[in-house]
Amino acid sequence: MPSCSARTPAATDQRERLLAFSARMASRLAEIGGNRCCKKSSYTALEATAEASADLGYPLPEEEFAGRCRFCASNETCDGEDCVYHPAGRRADA
Numbered sequence: 001m002p003s004c005s006a007r008t009p010a011a012t013d014q015r016e017r018l019l020a021f022s023a024r025m026a027s028r029l030a031e032i033g034g035n036r037c038c039k040k041s042s043y044t045a046l047e048a049t050a051e052a053s054a055d056l057g058y059p060l061p062e063e064e065f066a067g068r069c070r071f072c073a074s075n076e077t078c079d080g081e082d083c084v085y086h087p088a089g090r091r092a093d094a
Helices: 012-032 038-055
Strands: none
């Protein structure tokens, strides 16, 4: 019977997966660039979570986040068209 400690982030394989996921998130945010934006971070986290879930054999329904943000008008530091999530923004594959 496995111990409870084998299911914590301190366990080697789980810890490695968690660190890889965190690195994926940080890398994606660095690639996107621009000002700090909680919506940008949230959309990026959702995309990375869907990818990680699929990698583990639990695919989630596909969702398009590019061009989806509706909070740009209320964010004084919005990157506008330079943000992939802005409705008039650049596409990730462009």
